[in-house]
Amino acid sequence: MAINIESALVSATRALQGVSDSPRLDAELLLMFVLEVPRSHLFAHPDRELDRRDDARLRSLLERRLKHEPVAYLTGEKEFWSLSLQVTPATLVPRPETERLVEAALTLIQPNANVAVLDLGTGSGAIAIAISSERPQCHIVATDRSASALSVATANAVRHELTNISFQQGDWLEAVAGETFDIIVSNPPYIASDDTALAQLPCEPRSALASGKHGLDAIRRIAADSGRHLVSGGTLLLEHGADQQESVARILAGQNWRNIQCLSDLCGLPRVTRAMWQSPGESEVP
Numbered sequence: 059m060a061i062n063i064e065s066a067l068v069s070a071t072r073a074l075q076g077v078s079d080s081p082r083l084d085a086e087l088l089l090m091f092v093l094e095v096p097r098s099h100l101f102a103h104p105d106r107e108l109d110r111r112d113d114a115r116l117r118s119l120l121e122r123r124l125k126h127e128p129v130a131y132l133t134g135e136k137e138f139w140s141l142s143l144q145v146t147p148a149t150l151v152p153r154p155e156t157e158r159l160v161e162a163a164l165t166l167i168q169p170n171a172n173v174a175v176l177d178l179g180t181g182s183g184a185i186a187i188a189i190s191s192e193r194p195q196c197h198i199v200a201t202d203r204s205a206s207a208l209s210v211a212t213a214n215a216v217r218h219e220l221t222n223i224s225f226q227q228g229d230w231l232e233a234v235a236g237e238t239f240d241i242i243v244s245n246p247p248y249i250a251s252d253d254t255a256l257a258q259l260p261c262e263p264r265s266a267l268a269s270g271k272h273g274l275d276a277i278r279r280i281a282a283d284s285g286r287h288l289v290s291g292g293t294l295l296l297e298h299g300a301d302q303q304e305s306v307a308r309i310l311a312g313q314n315w316r317n318i319q320c321l322s323d324l325c326g327l328p329r330v331t332r333a334m335w336q337s338p339g340e341s342e343v344p
């Protein structure tokens with residue numbers, strides 16, 4: 059007997075309970091993808107029956123989801139900052155908490171300001187694209203070590219018709235030799251390499267998630283090398299784990315960063331640290 063939309067959602071939600079924090083949402087997103095319909099269609103037509111092909115496609119996607127493959131890889135899409143982005147296994151799936159980093163960057167940039175922004179390790183391009191969409195006058199450089207990530211990011215910029223981002227390949231600051239910016243932002247890998255949380259994230263690039271014994275290797279490198287690429291008084295904004303606030307502040311303080319301040323995300327967790335660069339030898343910027 060054919061299954062209808064509502065029953066398919068109920069049974070998919072039940073199946074996903076163990077692997078997902080948002081089983082009903084995942085079920086809806088997968089069914090929307092299979093049926094090629096907007097969400098409103100699921101609510102308007104709960105009695106619509108799935109044909110055998112759609113039912114089979116939904117089942118095969120559910121099987122993959124049960125092996126921890128993110129919904130975004132199954133559908134090829136993820137919404138970030140209200141923008142639909144292409145994502146592939148070459149890139150981290152953008153997380154809602156990273157929107158806090160975008161928000162913090164936007165508070166530093168006046169709407170029509172021509173500010174130079176660098177996004178290190180851009181992945182799908184989420185941060186650079188969100189900033190670009192809000193501040194079209196900015197000049198943004200987005201980097202990644204991975205050529206395949208950069209091609210996803212470039213496709214996302216094209217999709218949203220953003221022309222003020224240039225993409226450059228390279229390892230952290232090596233991608234921008236000789237260039238200087240007003241603001242540097244990054245969502246680097248920051249999970250400790252032996253953290254058991256990684257077992258729940260088997261599909262995303264390990265290099266975008268984990269960074270050494272304490273998860274701080276990439277942050278250390280960025281803290282050490284970013285100053286040379288910032289104007290004096292320029293700002294660095296870094297996302298990090300909720301338990302890394304003090305370590306990040308210590309690393310930054312040891313590298314001549316000033317005005318180090320941690321910002322909380324919507325859940326009240328300390329997830330973004332902001333610091334000001336002051337060229338060594340210069341007097342305090344008021």
Ligand code: GLN
Binds near residue numbers: 246259267
């Ligand atoms: N926020 C991600 C997670 O905890 C990790 C992303 C990152 O390491 N930059 O799943």
